[in-house]
Amino acid sequence: MRILIIEDDVEAAEAMVRGLSDNGYDCTHAADGELGLAAAQKRDFDVLIVDRMMPKLNGVQVVETLRREGDATPVLFLSAMGEVGDRVDGLKAGADDYLVKPYAFAELIARVEALSRRRETGAVATTLKVGDLEMNLIARTVHRGETEIDLQPREFQLLEFMMRHAGQSVTRTMLLEKVWEYHFDPQTNVIDVHISRLRSKIDKGFERQMLQTVRGAGYRLDP
Amino acid sequence: MRLPRIFRTTTFRMTLLFLAVFAMSAAAFLFYAWFATAGEVTRRADAEITREMNSLEAVYRRGGADALNQALIERASGERPFLYLLLDKDGKRMTGSIAESPVDVPGPGETWASFSVTDIDMDGGEVKRPARGVQEQLEGGETLFVGADVGESRGFVSGIVNALWGAGALVILLGLAGGAIVSRNVSRQMAGLTDTVAAVRGGDLKARARIRGVQDEYDELAEGLNEMLDRLERSMGGLRHAGDAIAHDLRSPLTRLRARMEAALIEVEAGKGDPKQALVQALDDADGVLSTFNAVLAIARLQAAGQAPDQTHFDPGQLAADIAELYEPLCEDKGLDFKAELTPQLTVKAARPILTQALTNIIDNAIKYTPPGGAVMLRVRRRSSGEIEFSVTDTGPGVPEEHRARVVQRFVRLENSRSEPGSGLGLSLVAAVAEAHGGRLELDEGPGAYKGSGPGLRVALVLPRVE
Structure with missing residues (x-):
């Protein structure tokens, strides 16, 4: 690069x-x-x-x-x-x-x-796939393996962003900007709570934990 | 040499201008009056003279020169006699009340002439009086002149003219005096304002113009000036306060930062100790300094701009719903009961990003200070006054009434909240945002004792109604 x-x-x-x-x-x-x-x-x-x-x-x-x-x-x-x-x-x-x-x-x-x-994401995708996690952007459904995961609209957007940036560290500020479209630093750990909710939905009960916390940076979704 | 102050005022100059215009119109009027009256007097005299001439001609036609001569003698002794002169064919004076004809070059038919007669007044002095007459050749070759003394009528006219001159002079004098009085009055009114401006320029920001309470344009100007000065003083005061506060709030973290770096340096130089811990703490300190700095800057910019930039119309309930959605999980995580009561389909005019930031500041505060088990409520409603109210009510310890005005000021944090993180600028920023929208921030007591805590705090950001 x-x-x-x-x-x-x-x-x-x-x-x-x-x-x-x-x-x-x-x-x-x-x-x-x-x-x-x-x-x-x-x-x-x-x-x-x-x-x-x-x-x-x-x-x-x-x-x-x-x-x-x-x-x-x-x-x-x-x-x-x-x-x-x-x-x-x-x-x-x-x-x-x-x-x-x-x-x-x-x-x-x-x-x-x-x-x-x-740049690598060229054509408009209708599904996103990271590891065994699959997101259908048209039907707005999410599956991990065989299990269907029920997400709130905002959780869906959050996961979509994480999946589009799978394998990369994304910061709390980036999430607040790109998912919520807010441009300020909140004084509280408001993003962490949303991430932990999302985590409990996609990782709970699975052996592999996909949604990782990156110390000093933010979060990363690993395949 | 400079003129006295009063003659240099605008009002006085205006008076002079009006006087000049007035004097010119008076002169025009005078001229017209003279022209009209003098002309009329001459016309009237001429008509009388013509009538007399016709009557004498009739006498001549009936009785010839002798009859005319007789008539002239009779008429010359009348009450208000005309002036007569009759000459024979050779130009010799036959009879008359004047010695010779004032007509030098007689033309054919009638010849008019203006001349003067010498009169003896009561004191025996000679007085020349204006006269007018006409001369005509009679059929028998004689020459007849008939005239009249017009001195009396002319005197009347010149009397009028003199009176008009006098009146004009009087008017100009009165006008000058009036102008002086009016401009002295105006100057006195302005003096208060000028003195105030001078005092402020001299550095006394507390100086204010006196308002006499008569609601005239001077009072209006004075009120405007005072309002401007209030604002100026507030923002200067705010600036001074901010300067002190920045010094106070930035000095301690900067000092801490410096000490930590120094200690770490000494330890590393001595070859012992891990500098990492010190660096992490130093970064935290630096972040704290930066966030304080940013908040101060944001407040300063809002106050400098006076009004929030890029305001748009939008639904406040929607904005609050988005914020509620962001914060609800955090409340739940902290064991707080979160509730949102949002009146739909209202409209506010505001700069959406900074309003959002202000609201999240309020909610951040509420969540921070409310102990687990408590409750936080976000509400958007329209007051009966039409104002739009965003309010956040919590069940935390609240703020004692005597401190409420103070916590809105910059940097003020109550003693028992010093342990919580934050720059202490939260509510001051919210207040600045409210003011930048023509609104205000209100602090009240919350719902009272609640599960071992309370009485809670109700923070309301009130925006003006949208027309």
Whole structure:
């Protein structure tokens, strides 16, 4: 996996490069918007990490230019601005995800992972299958092996998200954003409770526990 | 040299402008009056002179020059005599009350002339008076001149004109005086406002304009100014308070963070101890600092904006239902009885994301402070006033009445809640969100004693009615 980091804060970029390299990513760093755009235009990256505020060319301009040129490489936007309007601007420009600085490194890794795998799901699937867990998106039913699992609508969405990102760590913030569409950090462990309910429905009574807790990061659905 | 203050005011300048316009119209009126009266007097005199001339011509036609001569002599001694002069064919004076004709170059037919006669007044002095007359050649070759002294009528006209001039001067004087008085009045009204502004500029944010209670435009302006100053003072106060609070609330975790890092460094340098524990705690501290910082920033932005951005109309019950769905399992997990009473099909106008955040803050608080076995209720309803109320009632220890106003302020956490995590900004953020929507935050006592706890707390976020 090749990642281009367009970030003018050299120290932050170095930390990112170090961390991502440790996780098996091949990183390239560009120190401003112009250099970043030129590098991105070569189109041999799987994910772009773009800082919003940069000299010469800002992040929004970089992403807009790439999208105009028909480049669909997944973009993760980084910004110190966490207001709703800022996030909307970034997503409108064509970014796929948005992360507010400062962030936990686990959060960055999880998001990059999610973005880098997004490309692989091409055709619109009607069923999702992870291990012996099977989800029918049309009938909205879930089976594990022979057992039918009865889920509330939100639990269904939660499981669907976990299945689409099977094998990846997903963070609580990601779940809150993508499943509930809330963009704030609750002070309580509200997501954990939903996960544990889902877990009791899909794992209880089975030998293999699919829904794993990833320490310091979040959760992962293993096949 | 500068003019006295009163003459430099706008009101006074306006008065001057009006006076100038008035003076010009007065001049126009004066001219017209003079023109009309003077013209009328001349026309009337001319008509009388013409009548006399015709009558004398008739006498001449009947009795010739002698009869005319006789008539002139008779008429010259009348009560208000005309001026006569009769000349024979050779231009020699035959009879008349004036020495010679004022007409220098007689034309054919009638010739009119304006001239003056010298009169002796009562004191024996000579007075020149204006006169007018007409001269005509008679059929027998004689020349007849008939005139009239118009001095009296002219005097009447000039009397009127003088009176008008006097009146104009009086009006201008009165106008100037009135302007001065009015502008002094206006200046006095404005002085209060100007003084207030000057005081505030000088740094006294407590200065307020006096309101006289007569509900005029000055009072309105003063009220507006005071309201603006109140707001300014509040936000300045808030800023100062935030500064103190940030210093207070960020200093301790930052100090702790620094101490931990230092201790870890010493241990690692000494080759003993695992720095990991210290790092984990340091991260926690850093996260705490950041969340406090974010909350302060969010509040500051809301207060700076004055009004929440991107407000839309939506169903508050739906929003609350989504939140209830998110939190219900958490309550159950904590052994709390959760209930939602949501009135359907209401409408609010609000910035949905920040309203959601405010409500989750309230529920977070309720869940955090309510002991297991208690209950939490989320309710959305329309008050009879039309306002939309979101309320969360819990059965926790509640907040004593005397502290309720204080917990809404930034950073304030009651002593017995210091052990719970959180930045202490929850309810202040909610209050800021309510204010940014033109609404308010209300704190009341909950349902009373409940399963060994209580009296509980009822937190209501009230949004204005949607028109």
